Structures are given as C-alpha cells and as structure tokens.
Amino acid sequence: MNQLIQRILPTVQKPARYTGGEYNEIIKNKEDVRVRVAFCFPDTYEIGMSNVGMRILYGVMNEMDGVWCERVFAPWADMEEAMKTNALPLWALESQDPIKDFDMIAFTIGYEMCYTNILNMLKLAGVPLRSADRHDLKNIVYAGGVCAFNPEPLADYIDFFALGEGEEIAVQIVELYDRAKQGNWTKEEYLRQIAKVPGIYVPSMYEHVYHEDGTIREIVVAEGAPKKVTKRIIEDLDNAYYPTKMIVPSTEIVHDRANLEVFRGCIRGCRFCQAGFSCRPVRRKSADILYRQAVETLEDSGHNEITLSSLSTSDYRQLPTLTDALIPYCKDNRINLSVPSLRADNFSRELMQKLQTLRKSGLTFAAEAGTQRLRDVINKNLTEEEILTSCAIAFGGGWNNVKLYFMLGLPTETDEDVLGIAELVHKVILCWKEHASNKKRGLRVHVATAFFVPKPHTPFQWEQQITPEEYLRRCKLLKSHLYSKSVEYNYHEPYLSRLEAVMARGDRRVGAVIEAALERGARLDGWDEFFNYSAWLDAFDACGVDPEHYTVRGYGESEILPWDTIDVGVRKDFLLREKRRAYDEKVTPDCRSACSGCGADQLLREVKCDA
Amino acid sequence: MPRLLFEKVGRSVWISHLDLMRLFQRAFKRAGLKLKHTQGFNPRPSVSIALPLSVGVESECELLDFDLEGEYTIDTIADKLNAALVEGVRVKRVYDAGKKIGALSLLNCKLTLKYHSDMNERTAEMIDALFERETIILPKKTKSGVQELDIIPMIKRHSTCCIDQHTIVMDALICCQNPTLNPAQLVLAIETFLPEMKPDFSQCRRVEIYDINETVFR
Structure with a gap:
C-alpha cells in the first residue's frame, strides 16, 4: 500500500474504509486489463457498500475479460483534509491507484443531495469538473442511478448518462469504450456512437433554450441523438x-x-x-x-x-x-x-x-398522511383500521414500540390533516391500553414527519413545495397536539428537503449552483454535521438562480419540463x-x-x- | 475450548477489534465451521480474542478462543479458515486448549520509529537511556479522568538500535496484562521527554507473548 496513505490512516476515523482488501474483492493483473473503470459512489464507504446496485454492476463489469472495475467512495472530512494537506489524489480501493489513471469514471447516483460529493470527488481526483474541460477519451465520466431520470443539474459535468437498470447497458458502454480505445477514437466520436445505444443520454447533444421567465422554451436535439431516451430494463x-x-x-x-x-x-x-x-x-x-x-x-x-x-x-x-x-x-x-x-x-x-x-424487529407504519382524505389524495391505500388491527396484534404479542412516518406539505393538505396525525397517534395509544400484554414496560410511539419533495416522473411532478416556514408552522401545530409522554416526535429540518426539491426538478442552470456551493465549502450535504445551508444560499445568489423557481412556484402542466427528454x-x-x-x-x-x-x-x- | 494462533499484518491492521470479531465469525461460517452460540436473549457466536489489538498495530501472536458445535477434527480448521479469511489475517496454528488467559503477562513488541530528516546519531542511545530512568510519569486516561502513571515498572527489558539514517527500532519486553502497558505509551514517553527525537511516524508490532516466567504463552 502507498506509504503516504499508510501514514495518514492512523490519523483518521475508521481507517478500514480506505484500505480495500475485503473478502471477495476483485484484483486483476494490470497487464491483462484493457479498460479500467473507477466506479464511484458519491457518499461514504458505509453507505456505498450497502448499495445492491453497485454490487451487481461491480460484478457485471468484472466478469468482462480485459476489464477491471474498482470501487471509489467519498472520503470523510478528516481524510479529505489529510488528502489536501498531503496533495494525495483520490484513489481506488482495489489497486490504490489514483482515479486520474483510469479510463472511465462511473458514478451511481441515488440521492440528489450527493451532487456536491460527485463534483468534490472529481476535484479530489484532479479531474476537470466540466465535460467541456475534459478533452480526451481518457477519464470519460458517466453516471446512472435513479437521479439520472432528471440528469439536467449535472448535464454540464457528466459526459453521458445511462438510464434504468444497468446489467446489460453497463457491458455495452465498456465494450464500446474498449473498441474506441483500440481504435484511437476521439471523445466526441465515442459520445456520438454511445448516443446510439438505447438508454444513453448525452447531454451535450441537447440544447436547452429558456423563456424570459426561466421556463424552458425549447429543447434542441442535435443530429444523431434520439428525441426521447427510454430507460433500460431487464x-x-x-x-x-x-x-x-x-x-x-x-x-x-x-x-x-x-x-x-x-x-x-x-x-x-x-x-x-x-x-x-x-x-x-x-x-x-x-x-x-x-x-x-x-x-x-x-x-x-x-x-x-x-x-x-x-x-x-x-x-x-x-x-x-x-x-x-x-x-x-x-x-x-x-x-x-x-x-x-x-x-x-x-x-x-x-x-x-x-x-x-x-x-424481534420493530413495527413501522409509513402512513404518510393523517386523514383518510389525504391518504386518498396521495393514493396511499393504508387505512386506519389496518394500522390499528396490526397494532392490536403486535401489542398483544408483546411489542411496545411503534414508529409512524408522515409527510407534511402534501398537495391539498390543511391543518385538519395535520391534526389528523395527532388523532391517529392517540388511537394507537388507546389501542395499546386495550391490548397490551404487558403494560409495565410502557409504550413508545415514535412519530416522524418529513418535508414533501415533489419528484419528476410522478403525478406530483408539477406540484408546489410549501415554504420551509409553512412546513415548520405545521410541525409546531402537530407538536402542540401530541400530549402523551409515550410519544416522541421528530421532524426533519426543511432546508435540506428544500434543496432536494431544487435538485430533483432542477434544470441545467442548477449545475453552476452545485459547483458554486462546493467552492463555498458545501459537501457531504446529507450528513447533518456538514450540511451548510448558507453556502448554498450564497451559491444561488452568486449564480443568479432563484430556488423558488423550482419549489414554491410549481410547474405548469403545459410547460416543457427539464426531464421531458427522459422516458x-x-x-x-x-x-x-x-x-x-x-x-x-x-x-x-x-x-x-x-x-x-x-x-x-x-x-x-x-x-x-x-x- | 479450542484456541487458535493468528497473525494480523498488512492492510488488515486497520480492522478494529470489534470488526475483527465479526470478521472471524463470518469466516467460520464461510468455512462451514459452526460456532457454538452464547446462551441468553441475544445468542451470539462465541469467539473471544485474548488481548484486543489497537488499530494500526501489527501482530504475529494473536490468540482467539472459540467453540464449535458437534464433532470436528482440529487438524483441518486452520486451512479451512485461511481460505475464508482476508489478506493479512492468517491462522498459524489451531490446538485443543491453551493456558488460562489470566496467566498471560508479558509482551515482546517492536517499535519502528521513522524520521523524515537525518537524525542525531545518538538517538538510539538516548532513547535507551530514557527508559533507564527511575520513573517515567505519563498521563493515563481512565474512566474517572486522567491519572498519572509510572511506566518504568512495566518495562522489563529494552534495546534500541539504529537501522538507517531515518529508522530506529526499539525492541521491548513489557507487561501486557495486570498491569497493562500500551506500547503506544513508549512512543508518548519519547515525545514527552525527548521532544527533539519525536518520530514523524511510528509503527508497532507484537512479536511474542509470555507468561510471568517468560515462557512462550499459548
């Protein structure tokens, strides 16, 4: 292992996440390898190694002859600091080689709030952030995962996106690269060819033109690129x-x-x-x-x-x-x-x-809304009766711990729906009093509310997101109606969800904001201890982008949506x-x-x- | 209860004690060896490692006690486990039963001190002289706060030599149980009392363990 890494390891938390060497790790002889893929997960090792998709694709690519796929994760803040101090570029776990030595750099993106991590990892690798600044076939950067269903915020940074399930397309992408590398293709030639593969979206072949008010006027498709890119499935x-x-x-x-x-x-x-x-x-x-x-x-x-x-x-x-x-x-x-x-x-x-x-595991209900009316609106067909019947059986069987999850800010929600949550919680407590087999152990009801984030490709993709202030008002209203000592109520901070809404439905102009936020110190946004809201607000200001355009505004039904190219x-x-x-x-x-x-x-x- | 002797070197030194227990539990399972489970509300596979090893420290002499279900032959266990373990962790011997862990008393450890710049040629000599003092008082963190601790009574023997212009190796025989001296304290002593000889990087290796009579402990 690299001497420098060895010396840094004693100074960081959980060093084993940086060393590789696990059971079933795949090591290949570099001389037999024609294409090297750095498969990056834009969060820590503990999160990334829990991702089944990454494990499948790691296997798929390493099954290929002449291809070596290695893992890369986002370093924790202490390691990032040490890397900067020691001018140590980001490396892959298997070979410990720097990422900039790799042919292909792949990302799997499952969460909008890891976008800064993607750019930060490229930065730590010493690879130019913007596609336009990467001129060679080497270090081509591509991405897949659910967030690729609205790729626009990352359109200027990622050379191409693979949409949908990856088992087959991952192989096609690498095979074509293998040919391109043997044939000394340019990056442009490779992108032109890969754009013909079903499920591939090459953002540089689509120009987004805006109206004065910031909505999209037209998406201009370059010759050779499909009008619609349809996701792949197995x-x-x-x-x-x-x-x-x-x-x-x-x-x-x-x-x-x-x-x-x-x-x-x-x-x-x-x-x-x-x-x-x-x-x-x-x-x-x-x-x-x-x-x-x-x-x-x-x-x-x-x-x-x-x-x-x-x-x-x-x-x-x-x-x-x-x-x-x-x-x-x-x-x-x-x-x-x-x-x-x-x-x-x-x-x-x-x-x-x-x-x-x-x-014995816990009992959790994602009821999402407090009244049947609102549950009908969101089409969550879980009834109060079903919840209470399950609770009665569980309490009778000795369970004394229930978690109830809700969202606040759903379309058409009123204060009555918010108070409906308190009523439902009250009924759960009454149910326990009636059915508990052992009351001495007491009851714990954990109630949690999250801030509704409208997502692309859902019936709510046009919806407004309420303001953080209004969300907090509803949280406080609910809190003041949860009287029982058995209840523990936690609500998510709204600011992260507000940004998540911007990223989820963002257009191409949001990309510059991500880069500006990174410059202002934002990264690891999904981790409470690092979430830096003011860096983001500064970034929006600096880029002249209004977050409300993507949140409280809502999207018009006849408006061209940034993700309209994606099917x-x-x-x-x-x-x-x-x-x-x-x-x-x-x-x-x-x-x-x-x-x-x-x-x-x-x-x-x-x-x-x-x- | 059967016991095994293993080494932990290379990349595996960064695996923590708790993670190593889990790693062995899984390795037994992968090897098709069924560990007996503890009694109680949450039965756990019974493996126990004699002296927890700090993260980053190498060892040639770790002991792990385990218990298997049903009948088994001791001879094949080492090979089966080694096929199921990770790089750096290797079982060297498996045997039926060993001495009571309570009788484990002394540790021979090797400290490697690295210096970026050329060092004083008398460094090795001065380090040896330091550990000849009558007392070396160091702060020791305990549950009830920071206490002062004299480490000299826990150092049985030591010899330091210079390998090259950037490397010093100290070989020491120290107490590892009742009382316990963490070898890192030796480095701390150098940093505290010979600040100009503070190494830029240090590494520790457990070489051998003994009972109170300096008989190899197994």
Whole structure:
C-alpha cells in the first residue's frame, strides 16, 4: 500500500474504509486489463457498500475479460483534509491507484443531495469538473442511478448518462469504450456512437433554450441523438446476472447483511413516490431461484442476516413459498431473516409472527398522511383500521414500540390533516391500553414527519413545495397536539428537503449552483454535521438562480419540463390523469386489481407485466 | 475450548477489534465451521480474542478462543479458515486448549520509529537511556479522568538500535496484562521527554507473548 496513505490512516476515523482488501474483492493483473473503470459512489464507504446496485454492476463489469472495475467512495472530512494537506489524489480501493489513471469514471447516483460529493470527488481526483474541460477519451465520466431520470443539474459535468437498470447497458458502454480505445477514437466520436445505444443520454447533444421567465422554451436535439431516451430494463430477472459472491466488508456498514431483491417495479402507485412509477413495469423473480441465490450468498459471505428487499415485499406473489423455504434454513443456520416494507395485511401479520421466532424487529407504519382524505389524495391505500388491527396484534404479542412516518406539505393538505396525525397517534395509544400484554414496560410511539419533495416522473411532478416556514408552522401545530409522554416526535429540518426539491426538478442552470456551493465549502450535504445551508444560499445568489423557481412556484402542466427528454415508460398523460384524480380525492386501484394503463408495459418485449 | 494462533499484518491492521470479531465469525461460517452460540436473549457466536489489538498495530501472536458445535477434527480448521479469511489475517496454528488467559503477562513488541530528516546519531542511545530512568510519569486516561502513571515498572527489558539514517527500532519486553502497558505509551514517553527525537511516524508490532516466567504463552 502507498506509504503516504499508510501514514495518514492512523490519523483518521475508521481507517478500514480506505484500505480495500475485503473478502471477495476483485484484483486483476494490470497487464491483462484493457479498460479500467473507477466506479464511484458519491457518499461514504458505509453507505456505498450497502448499495445492491453497485454490487451487481461491480460484478457485471468484472466478469468482462480485459476489464477491471474498482470501487471509489467519498472520503470523510478528516481524510479529505489529510488528502489536501498531503496533495494525495483520490484513489481506488482495489489497486490504490489514483482515479486520474483510469479510463472511465462511473458514478451511481441515488440521492440528489450527493451532487456536491460527485463534483468534490472529481476535484479530489484532479479531474476537470466540466465535460467541456475534459478533452480526451481518457477519464470519460458517466453516471446512472435513479437521479439520472432528471440528469439536467449535472448535464454540464457528466459526459453521458445511462438510464434504468444497468446489467446489460453497463457491458455495452465498456465494450464500446474498449473498441474506441483500440481504435484511437476521439471523445466526441465515442459520445456520438454511445448516443446510439438505447438508454444513453448525452447531454451535450441537447440544447436547452429558456423563456424570459426561466421556463424552458425549447429543447434542441442535435443530429444523431434520439428525441426521447427510454430507460433500460431487464425483462427476465431469473436469468439476469446476479452475483452470489459479493464483497464482505471488514468493517461495519449501514446494511451489514446479505440483500436479495425479490422483484422489480411496484403495483402501488403512491402518487408522491418516484420509485413507484419510474421502476415500472413489475417483473417477477421465481421463488426457487431466489432461494438458491439466498443460500449461495449466505454460504459464501458468512452473513448472519438476510433481507428480502423490493419496493413493497408483501406484493411479491411467491412470498409465502419463499419464506416457507427460507425460514427453516435460516433457523438451522442461525440466520436472521428480515422482511422490510411489509404491508399491514393479514398475510404480513402472520409472517411477522413467524419471523418473530427468529428475532424481534420493530413495527413501522409509513402512513404518510393523517386523514383518510389525504391518504386518498396521495393514493396511499393504508387505512386506519389496518394500522390499528396490526397494532392490536403486535401489542398483544408483546411489542411496545411503534414508529409512524408522515409527510407534511402534501398537495391539498390543511391543518385538519395535520391534526389528523395527532388523532391517529392517540388511537394507537388507546389501542395499546386495550391490548397490551404487558403494560409495565410502557409504550413508545415514535412519530416522524418529513418535508414533501415533489419528484419528476410522478403525478406530483408539477406540484408546489410549501415554504420551509409553512412546513415548520405545521410541525409546531402537530407538536402542540401530541400530549402523551409515550410519544416522541421528530421532524426533519426543511432546508435540506428544500434543496432536494431544487435538485430533483432542477434544470441545467442548477449545475453552476452545485459547483458554486462546493467552492463555498458545501459537501457531504446529507450528513447533518456538514450540511451548510448558507453556502448554498450564497451559491444561488452568486449564480443568479432563484430556488423558488423550482419549489414554491410549481410547474405548469403545459410547460416543457427539464426531464421531458427522459422516458421512464410511464406516460405523461397518465401522470396528469393521476394528478387530476388526486385533486378529486379519488384512489386508483393497485395494478394487480386493475391495470390503469400507465404505459410502462410497452417497455416489455419478451414477457408481460407481472403486476 | 479450542484456541487458535493468528497473525494480523498488512492492510488488515486497520480492522478494529470489534470488526475483527465479526470478521472471524463470518469466516467460520464461510468455512462451514459452526460456532457454538452464547446462551441468553441475544445468542451470539462465541469467539473471544485474548488481548484486543489497537488499530494500526501489527501482530504475529494473536490468540482467539472459540467453540464449535458437534464433532470436528482440529487438524483441518486452520486451512479451512485461511481460505475464508482476508489478506493479512492468517491462522498459524489451531490446538485443543491453551493456558488460562489470566496467566498471560508479558509482551515482546517492536517499535519502528521513522524520521523524515537525518537524525542525531545518538538517538538510539538516548532513547535507551530514557527508559533507564527511575520513573517515567505519563498521563493515563481512565474512566474517572486522567491519572498519572509510572511506566518504568512495566518495562522489563529494552534495546534500541539504529537501522538507517531515518529508522530506529526499539525492541521491548513489557507487561501486557495486570498491569497493562500500551506500547503506544513508549512512543508518548519519547515525545514527552525527548521532544527533539519525536518520530514523524511510528509503527508497532507484537512479536511474542509470555507468561510471568517468560515462557512462550499459548
């Protein structure tokens, strides 16, 4: 290992996150490697190593002959400081080589508030931030992940975006690069060719022209670039690449367990949820394949916990089959099986009781809104009765801890809806008094509210975000109506969510603000201890960009939206219809009960939507 | 209870004590060796490491006690584990039972001191002289605050030599249990009492452990 890194390590927190050397890390002989990819996750090691997508793509690219994909994470502030003091450029974990030595620099972006980290990592690597300042084929910078569904804020910094699921496109991108490198192509030639690959968006081929008022007048598409870029999906998950030999970190990470994705897409259609719409259509994975992958993953990694993940695991058709097979295996091998994001239905209640014999986990409800009216508006079909029935059973079974999550600032929300949260909490307390098997242990109800952020590709993509002041007023109103000592109420600070709203629906002009915020010391924005709101406000000022344009203004229904070039499968007129139904307080049934014709099934060629 | 002797060197020195316990628990599982679990509300696989090692310190002589379910042969455990461990952590020997950990008393450690600029040719000599003093009082952080501690009674032997113009190596036999002297305190003593000989970088390695009679401890 580099001597300098060795000397820095004793001076920083959690040094093991900078060293690599974990079980199943992939090391290749540089002489056999033609294309080197630095796969960057724009947050810390503990967050990034918990990301399943990154693990899949790391495996996919390293399966390729002549290609070596290595991991890079954002350094913590103490390490960043040491790197600057010692003029040590950002390095990749596997080879410890500097990033600027790599052919390709890839980012996976799952969260808007890591945009400064992306630019900071390029800066620490000594790579020019703007695409226009990187002239060579070497160090080409590309990105994927859910945030790529509105790529505009990063359009001037990232050479191209890969939209949707990456198992196949990741290979095509690197293969084409391999050809380009052998053939001494220019960067422009590579970009022209890669733009022809379905799912690739090359922002420099799209010019955004604005009206006086800051809205978009026109998007001018260069010759050779598609008018619309449609996201990629994997149709057959059973036969898709899935690595059962995964890196096992030697230091604790956020999700320190095996993780198995049981299906993709969501049948629910909660109107605020970006994943619920942008990850459609629903595609199944068979229980027998999942069981085999679970056992292989657990035996190879030595983990003592596995989690079945998806957007709504209760909606996985073969969940009974899968859990019936997995529960005995897990019991025999002392493995904790966790099934998050269960709905409050009967099967889930039974399953919860079965899982309880393994280990007791918490009871959490994301009710999102306090009244049935508002839950209908957002199409969150969870009823008060379902919540209270689940609570009654859980309290009777000895649980004494409930978490309830809500959002404030949802479209059409009134004070009555805010107070509805307090009423629901009160009913949960009464329910405990009636059903608790052991009252001596007391009850803890954790209530948390988040500030609603309108997201692209959802029925609420045109909505206004209320002001932080109004959000805080609603928080205080709620707080003054939560009397019980059993209740602990936490509300998210609104300023981060306000910025998140700007980034989520931002246009190309927001990019300069991100760069200016970085210059003013903003990075690691998602971490409370580093969030620097005043740096951001200064940056908006300096760039002459008004954050309210992207928040309280709201977007017009006939306005050209910055992400209009991106097609996630769900049609815009469907989103608009859903928006209207929201205002009419009409629920839309889940996709399994009745197809509402969102259009995402048109992405499928080989199979049908498995809603 | 069976015990194993392992080394922790290279990149793995940055793995913390708690992370290392978890790493071994997983390595046993990967190796197909079923650890017995502790009784109680939250059963945990039983592995215990004799002397927690500070992050950044190398060791050739770590001991780990473990217990397996069912029948097993001791001979194949080392190979199975080594195939399931990470770079730098290597099992050297596995045996049926060892001495009581309470009898572990002395540690032979090697301190490497690095200097950016050329150092005084008498540095090694002066460091040895420092540890010949009657007392060396250093602050020691405890749960109840900072206490003063004389480290001299815990240093049994020491010899320092100069390797090259930038490197000093100190070999010391010190108490490692009842009482415990952290080898880092030796560096702190140099920094405190010979400030002009403060190394720019230092590294520590545990070489061997002994009982009170200086018999190798296993």
